[in-house]
Amino acid sequence: MSGLPLVVHNVSGKHLQNLDLEIDKITCIIGSFEKDKEEIVDYLSKVIPKKHLRIIPRYRINIPLSVEEVLKLYEKNFGRETSILTDFLNLDKTAKVNELSEFEKFKLELAQVFFGTTKLLIVENFLDTFEEQMKDVAIKLIVKVANLLRFNTLFFFSSMEFQNICEKTYVIYGGKLLEYTSHKNNEFYHPYSQFLKESILTLGKKGEKINLEVVGEPALRGCPFHDYCKLAKSDRKLFRICVTDFPPKVIINNNEVYCWYYELGMKSL
Amino acid sequence: MLKYECVTVKGKLNCFTLDITRDTGILGQRDSGKEEIINATFKLTKADGKIFLDEIDVFEKGEELFWTKLSVVFYDTMKLFNPIYDVASHFIEIGISHGLENEELIIESAKEILKILGVKDDVLTYYPYQLRPLELKKVGIALASFLEPEYLFIDDIEYNLSEAEIINVVNSIIDLKDTFNMKLIVFDNDPAVLSRLVDYFITLYKGEIVEEGSDILEYPLHPYTIDLLNKSLKGKNLVGKGCVYSLNCRYSSYKCRTVTPRLVDLGGRKVKCLGFPW
Numbered sequence: 001m002s003g004l005p006l007v008v009h010n011v012s013g014k015h016l017q018n019l020d021l022e023i024d025k026i027t028c029i030i031g032s033f034e035k036d037k038e039e040i041v042d043y044l045s046k047v048i049p050k051k052h053l054r055i056i057p058r059y060r061i062n063i064p065l066s067v068e069e070v071l072k073l074y075e076k077n078f079g080r081e082t083s084i085l086t087d088f089l090n091l092d093k094t095a096k097v098n099e100l101s102e103f104e105k106f107k108l109e110l111a112q113v114f115f116g117t118t119k120l121l122i123v124e125n126f127l128d129t130f131e132e133q134m135k136d137v138a139i140k141l142i143v144k145v146a147n148l149l150r151f152n153t154l155f156f157f158s159s160m161e162f163q164n165i166c167e168k169t170y171v172i173y174g175g176k177l178l179e180y181t182s183h184k185n186n187e188f189y190h191p192y193s194q195f196l197k198e199s200i201l202t203l204g205k206k207g208e209k210i211n212l213e214v215v216g217e218p219a220l221r222g223c224p225f226h227d228y229c230k231l232a233k234s235d236r237k238l239f240r241i242c243v244t245d246f247p248p249k250v251i252i253n254n255n256e257v258y259c260w261y262y263e264l265g266m267k268s269l
Numbered sequence: 270m271l272k273y274e275c276v277t278v279k280g281k282l283n284c285f286t287l288d289i290t291r292d293t294g295i296l297g298q299r300d301s302g303k304e305e306i307i308n309a310t311f312k313l314t315k316a317d318g319k320i321f322l323d324e325i326d327v328f329e330k331g332e333e334l335f336w337t338k339l340s341v342v343f344y345d346t347m348k349l350f351n352p353i354y355d356v357a358s359h360f361i362e363i364g365i366s367h368g369l370e371n372e373e374l375i376i377e378s379a380k381e382i383l384k385i386l387g388v389k390d391d392v393l394t395y396y397p398y399q400l401r402p403l404e405l406k407k408v409g410i411a412l413a414s415f416l417e418p419e420y421l422f423i424d425d426i427e428y429n430l431s432e433a434e435i436i437n438v439v440n441s442i443i444d445l446k447d448t449f450n451m452k453l454i455v456f457d458n459d460p461a462v463l464s465r466l467v468d469y470f471i472t473l474y475k476g477e478i479v480e481e482g483s484d485i486l487e488y489p490l491h492p493y494t495i496d497l498l499n500k501s502l503k504g505k506n507l508v509g510k511g512c513v514y515s516l517n518c519r520y521s522s523y524k525c526r527t528v529t530p531r532l533v534d535l536g537g538r539k540v541k542c543l544g545f546p547w
Contacts, residue, residue, distance in 0.1 A: 132427070
């Protein structure tokens, strides 16, 4: 049961509109972590029974308890611990939580999946508050545990850096789905997806800037990305429709893309 | 010149010694002791040793130097703000307490800096908690650089920001540097951030300098710097008795675990590793 895909329809909120989600194995929602993403987490927290849901929050746990005391709380909330936990995560049960390194704290948060029956792990966008060097290790550990215990995982990422681990990818901005793919093809077509792909800070020289559009608040009408979209800005006719109407779905190489540029281009207007 | 003479914070920073004359980056993880360097400089923690700014003892006359000579943006930018005051009040408070009397002039100056950093000036009417993380970070940088300090300390730029926002902040700091003649001391665990803001680098591991130089990101010599750049660190940072990194180092020998290496000067590059004994 725990390995089956989880389907939710019409996830809506103040900042989110009619989102259909299918969470299967490793599923990712990519886009800046704003109110719309928080509403997805809130919605799933309401519809999925607490005993089956685990969440790794954006900020690390910091409480004056020992690791053992936290594990006992997990047992109280979720059920008995599976025997492999201690060996797998190598946790020092006598240590105080607030004296642990950031990575050890993360492992303690991940430990909750070993208690009771986990069906869905939501991983909030913790990478924004995590050390650069340990991001890969943390992601690999989550994927390893998810495969081992066979539960579904929903990652929230604010960049495309780790998109290659995702079975399904939803690119969401301003509460609207802009692109979806169920392929690990690493190809994205919506200008917002491309902006996220370009948002990678690399080694450079002192004083050398990275040429990247500044993206702020999403637009409330039309395509939420139109204010920052290079494609829309390059064509007045295109921009006009991007401002007024939300684009229809276009299929490009198996990706579902919501963008007027491709819609109009395909119709050869 | 900002001079650190064997600054020690018990158990966290071990005899930190450095002369800072240019834009400098401290590369290290959260437990490297970099936060203790900031806390010691700004008298937020008890530290031994000495810090001098152009012969002035920072431990003795620190308060006179803060904001005007030495200023800081903490990794948690909220630490700079009082949540019950709006953003404008912070600029006015700091301006007036440092001899500026004209509130209008203070606000105009604040607007100028915010403009350089790419922030709309209506943030001045907001309370700090109302700002988005990117705005908060930039307003913090504006506040810290408002009195044009000689040295601006910036801790963990990337904390709580997305990749696109980090790029945005780095670009804004480069713009700010074009306008203000201040030296940056950037503390970060992301070498890409440091590479674009500074041209001299220190690698810090568990409170000890293990390597320093101007090209350590291109040609790292110390095994810890190499592991840090390759993102191949172990989950737990252990402290060895000889070399501080000996328990996690892939090249570690018995000698490394028993003999403490010196910081060896290799023609401008300094490395603390027994693999470089000359």
